[in-house]
Amino acid sequence: MQGVPVAKEELIKNFNQKDMESIASSGMDLSESMRCASFLQQDNKVLLQRSLSDAVDILSTPQALKKFPRLKKYFGKSFKSLNRDYPKDTEGGYFIRVKKGRTVKLPIQACLFLKTKKFEQKVHNVIIVEEGARVYLITGCAASSVAHEGFHLGISEFFVQKGGYLNFTMVHSWREDVSVRPISIAMVEEGASFISNYVCLRPVREIIMYPTAVALGSGARVSFNSLILSHPSTLQDIGSRVIFKAKNAQAEIVARAVSLGGKVIARGHLKAEEQDVKAHLECRGLLLSKQGIIHAIPELETDFRDVDLSHEAAIGKISRDEIEYLCSRGFSQQEAQAIIIRGFMDIDILGLPQVLRKEIKELEDKTLKASL
Amino acid sequence: MLDIKKLSVAVEGKTILKDVDLQIGKGEVLVLFGPNGSGKTTLIKAIMGFGGYSVKRGQMLFRDKVINNFSIEEREHLGIGIMHQHPPKIRGVKLSQIAQFLCKNEKKIKDLARRLSLEEHLDRDINLGFSGGEMKRSELFQVLLQDPHLLLLDEPESGVDLENISIMGKVLNDYLARQDKSALIITHTGYILDYINAEKGCVMMEGEFWCEGNPKEIFESIKKSGYEKCKECQWQKKS
Numbered sequence: 001m002q003g004v005p006v007a008k009e010e011l012i013k014n015f016n017q018k019d020m021e022s023i024a025s026s027g028m029d030l031s032e033s034m035r036c037a038s039f040l041q042q043d044n045k046v047l048l049q050r051s052l053s054d055a056v057d058i059l060s061t062p063q064a065l066k067k068f069p070r071l072k073k074y075f076g077k078s079f080k081s082l083n084r085d086y087p088k089d090t091e092g093g094y095f096i097r098v099k100k101g102r103t104v105k106l107p108i109q110a111c112l113f114l115k116t117k118k119f120e121q122k123v124h125n126v127i128i129v130e131e132g133a134r135v136y137l138i139t140g141c142a143a144s145s146v147a148h149e150g151f152h153l154g155i156s157e158f159f160v161q162k163g164g165y166l167n168f169t170m171v172h173s174w175r176e177d178v179s180v181r182p183i184s185i186a187m188v189e190e191g192a193s194f195i196s197n198y199v200c201l202r203p204v205r206e207i208i209m210y211p212t213a214v215a216l217g218s219g220a221r222v223s224f225n226s227l228i229l230s231h232p233s234t235l236q237d238i239g240s241r242v243i244f245k246a247k248n249a250q251a252e253i254v255a256r257a258v259s260l261g262g263k264v265i266a267r268g269h270l271k272a273e274e275q276d277v278k279a280h281l282e283c284r285g286l287l288l289s290k291q292g293i294i295h296a297i298p299e300l301e302t303d304f305r306d307v308d309l310s311h312e313a314a315i316g317k318i319s320r321d322e323i324e325y326l327c328s329r330g331f332s333q334q335e336a337q338a339i340i341i342r343g344f345m346d347i348d349i350l351g352l353p354q355v356l357r358k359e360i361k362e363l364e365d366k367t368l369k370a371s372l
Numbered sequence: 373m374l375d376i377k378k379l380s381v382a383v384e385g386k387t388i389l390k391d392v393d394l395q396i397g398k399g400e401v402l403v404l405f406g407p408n409g410s411g412k413t414t415l416i417k418a419i420m421g422f423g424g425y426s427v428k429r430g431q432m433l434f435r436d437k438v439i440n441n442f443s444i445e446e447r448e449h450l451g452i453g454i455m456h457q458h459p460p461k462i463r464g465v466k467l468s469q470i471a472q473f474l475c476k477n478e479k480k481i482k483d484l485a486r487r488l489s490l491e492e493h494l495d496r497d498i499n500l501g502f503s504g505g506e507m508k509r510s511e512l513f514q515v516l517l518q519d520p521h522l523l524l525l526d527e528p529e530s531g532v533d534l535e536n537i538s539i540m541g542k543v544l545n546d547y548l549a550r551q552d553k554s555a556l557i558i559t560h561t562g563y564i565l566d567y568i569n570a571e572k573g574c575v576m577m578e579g580e581f582w583c584e585g586n587p588k589e590i591f592e593s594i595k596k597s598g599y600e601k602c603k604e605c606q607w608q609k610k611s
Contacts, residue, residue, distance in 0.1 A: 284463075321460045324422050327444035328454050329470055329514060343464025343497070 011040070011047050018145045019115070025202070026140025026173040027356075027363060028111040034355065036106040037096070042113045043121055044091040055102035055133070057095070058110075061124050064095030071095065074126055078157045078185035082214070082243075086124075086155055086183060093123030093155070096137065098164075100130040107136035107169075107356060114143040114150040114178065122153040129164040129192075136353045137166065141180070142173040150178040158186035160194050162217065167353050169197040169360065173367075174204035176231065182209040190217025190246070196224045197350040198238075199360065201367040203231035210239040210267060215249035215277075222251040225350045227364070229371060232261030232291060239267025239297075244277045244307075251279040254349050258341055259285070259292030260371065266294065270309050272302035277309070285315035286344050338372050373398050373554045374419070374522055379430035381411075381418045387428065388414045390579045396522065401548055401555045401568060403587040406576035407599040412558045413457065415576070416524045419556075420454050421447050435521065453520030455511040457527050457558075461499040467510055468494040474517040481517065487543055488513050504531030512540055516547055523548075523555040529563045541567025562591040575602055 012030060015023065023030065023040075032038050032050070037058040040048035046060045057064075064071055079086045094110045114121050129135055143150055152174075160166045166186075174180060188194045194213050213222040224240035242251040257264040268281040285294035298311040318340050326336035345368065347361050374396040381389040388411045396402050406412050418425040419432060421444045432439050439447055471481045471494065485491045488509045499507055508528060515523060528544070529537045545568045548555055557564060565588055573587030575594070582602055583590070594602070 319460065320423060322462050324444055325456065325460050325462070326465075326470075328420055328422075328448055328456070329474060329518065330445055330448040331473070332445055333443070339465055339469070340462060343462055346464030346497075348464070 014042070014047060019113075022142045022144060022173060023111055023113060023140065025363060025367065026111060026142040027138045027169065027171040027359065028109055028140040028142070034106055035109045036104050037108040039094040039096075039110040040113065041092050041094070041111070041123065042115045043119045046092060049094070053104055055099045055104050056108060056135075057097040058108065059095055061093040061095045061126055064126070071126065074128060074157065074159060075124070076157075078159070078187050078214070081187070082185065082212070087122065087153060090122045090124040090153070090155060093125040095126045097128045098130060098133040098135045101132040103134040104136070105355070107138050107353070109138050109140070111140045111142065112152065112154060114147040114152060116150075117146055118149045119147065120151040120153070123155065125154065125156040127156065127166070128159045129161060129166045131161045132163045134165040135167070136169070136356065138169045138171070138356060140171045140173065143175045143178050145175070147175065148177050150175075152178065152180045154180075154182045156182065156184040158184070158194060160186065160188045160192040162189045163191040164189070165193045167195045167197070167351065169350070169352060169356060170199070171360070171363070172198075172200040172204065172207070173202045176203040176234065177205050179205050180207045180209075182207070182211065184209070184211035186211070186213040186222070188213055188215050188217075188220040188222055191219040192217070193221040194223070195351040196240070197352055198224070198226040199350070199364065200236065201227070201229040201364065201371065203234055204236070206235045208235075208237045210241060212241040212243060213251070215242065215244045215246055215251065217246045218248045220246060220249040222249075223351050224253045226255045227345050227347070227350065228255070228257040228264055228266075229345070229368070230257060230259040230262035230264045230292065231371070232289070234262035236262065237265040237267070239269065241269040241271070242279060244272045244274050244279070247274050247276040249274070249277055253281040255283045256345055256349060257283070257285045257294055258345060259287050259289060259294050261289040261291040263293040264295070265297065267297045267299075268311065269299040269301070270311075272304055272307040272309060275304040275306040277307045279309050281311035283311075283313040284344070286341065287315065287317050288341070341372060342368055373400070373435065374556075375433040376419075377431045377433070379418070379432060380428040381414055382426050382428050383414060383424060388579050389418065391430070392579070392581060394581070396554050396556060398554060399551045400572065401557065401570040403565065403570045403573040404556060404558045404576060405573060405590060405594060410576045411579040412576050413526055416454065416526050416556065416558065419447075419524060420444060420452060448518065448520075451521035452524065453515040453518040453522070454524040455515045455526060455528055457530070459499050459507060459511055461497070463497055463500060465498050466495055467498050470498065470514055471517055474514060475519075484513055484516060484543075488539065505533060505536040508532050509536065509540060512544065516543070521552065521554060523553065525555060525557040527558050527560060529559065529561055534563070537563045538567070544568060562595070565591060575599075577602060
């Protein structure tokens with residue numbers, strides 16, 4: 001871990017135009033005008049950590065571990081609770097704490113940026129939303145145009161405490177020769193909500209991730225929503241898992257994947273270890289190329305009778321009826337196809353807060369326009 | 373406006389339309405009757421150029437252009453508009469998106485949406501979760517925003533309650549009343565005839581035009597005796 005955060009002017013000098021575009025394409029707003037706190041790590045160097053709200057602590061995880069000794073009990077806690085191991089060779093990452101009972105209206109942002117060729121970025125993030133606090137967090141992960149053969153490992157532990165609300169949006173904007181391994185666990189307490197929105201539209205060599213949320217208390221709500229665009233010669237093995245350890249909890253997993261020629265494995269797992277649980281899993285895939293592969297693997301698991309778990313999955317190509325319908329309204333075949341794909345990738349399936357909706361929509365429009 | 377000569381159309385290798393001749397003049401409304409499977413929808417889909425409806429013989433002329441080899445959107449650009457009988461549901465594509473593409477006049481969109489009770493549907497995904505009546509109103513809404521010279525209406529009133537038929541009928545009649553608009557309307561129930569001013573009707577049987585006459589008279593006769601009787605009917609078979 002190196003370096004001290006730099007001033008904003010210095011920070012911007014650090015990036016060339018292409019880097020700035022790449023960072024912006026992951027949802028990071030360097031002007032910070034619509035953000036209440038920011039964190040930016042390039043390779044293993046923290047370049048920015050600033051909170052504009054007294055309700056939010058934001059700093060690098062190693063610094064936070066020194067500053068707040070009681071944080072130590074959270075570091076790795078979610079993995080221990082599921083008897084899972086996790087990589088220990090991390091450098092940096094962000095620590096975010098939103099104080100008890102506080103509602104933060106503007107989103108917090110964090111960006112993990114890969115700059116150097118063949119660099120292996122390994123971070124461990126800890127996010128604590130204390131009792132009754134409410135917050136939006138947008139995390140962007142991006143790579144510079146010269147970060148060939150880069151690697152990113154991102155461990156994230158979320159603790160959404162009693163009655164808390166965390167709306168977490170993650171935008172991946174990598175490059176075609178970068179490999180990525182996010183590992184996340186969210187612990188969602190009584191009456192708390194965890195909403196995860198994931199967007200990955202740019203090429204990436206390989207992403208393998210299976211984030212897990214654990215509903216720990218009654219009334220816990222979990223929602224995982226993903227939009228995935230798969231480019232030729234890439235692999236995205238992406239799942240979402242919810243484990244219910246409490247009664248009266250709910251979850252929804254929604255995934256949309258479009259393959260332009262790459263392979264998508266869309267996993268989903270709902271596991272009820274308690275009764276009175278309601279959850280639904282939905283996966284839709286659209287194959288636009290003969291080379292593309294979409295493999296949906298939905299799993300439902302329980303020992304209890306009093307649960308309501310369901311799933312639906314549908315994969316196919318664009319229907320000719322839909323294309324012809326739009327052509328009969330005057331659209332060309334190409335326009336019709338683009339409209340259908342953009343409709344299929346509708347950001348409304350994400351549980352985005354209003355304050356981020358327009359931004360993410362513009363970001364998606366731009367990326368899809370360039371890709372289709 | 374539309375001049376079809378000796379048109380034969382096959383679907384999945386089976387000939388459905390056999391040497392059909394049809395003319396629809398400027399401002400003319402033709403009502404097409406016929407039993408299920410007689411080829412009415414095939415005719416409309418062949419005029420619009422949908423895939424799977426292959427023209428084996430004959431010619432389709434629209435506004436003095438042979439449109440046989442025109443793409444669907446080229447036919448739309450020439451001024452043919454269709455109201456689909458079973459429109460697809462398209463996720464994430466809003467009715468307002470299509471409306472704004474078809475018509476640049478926001479006020480006109482709003483007015484027509486209000487007349488067809490579709491204001492709340494503008495922000496919804498097209499046909500997703502629409503009732504039968506809502507789907508028909510949305511189809512009429514779109515096709516009228518297209519402002520075509522020729523309207524192809526495939527059972528505009530099927531599955532629609534009487535109140536909605538009345539709403540749609542009035543809007544449609546207002547549109548057709550403008551002198552230059554022509555239409556080809558398929559109807560089973562005949563309800564639409566109460567609202568529009570159509571002078572010409574036709575019965576299609578087994579892929580051929582059987583007879584021609586006043587649409588209300590034809591409909592009354594079908595109501596009374598059914599299509600089986602058409603075969604023995606006093607009207608001369610149109611050759």
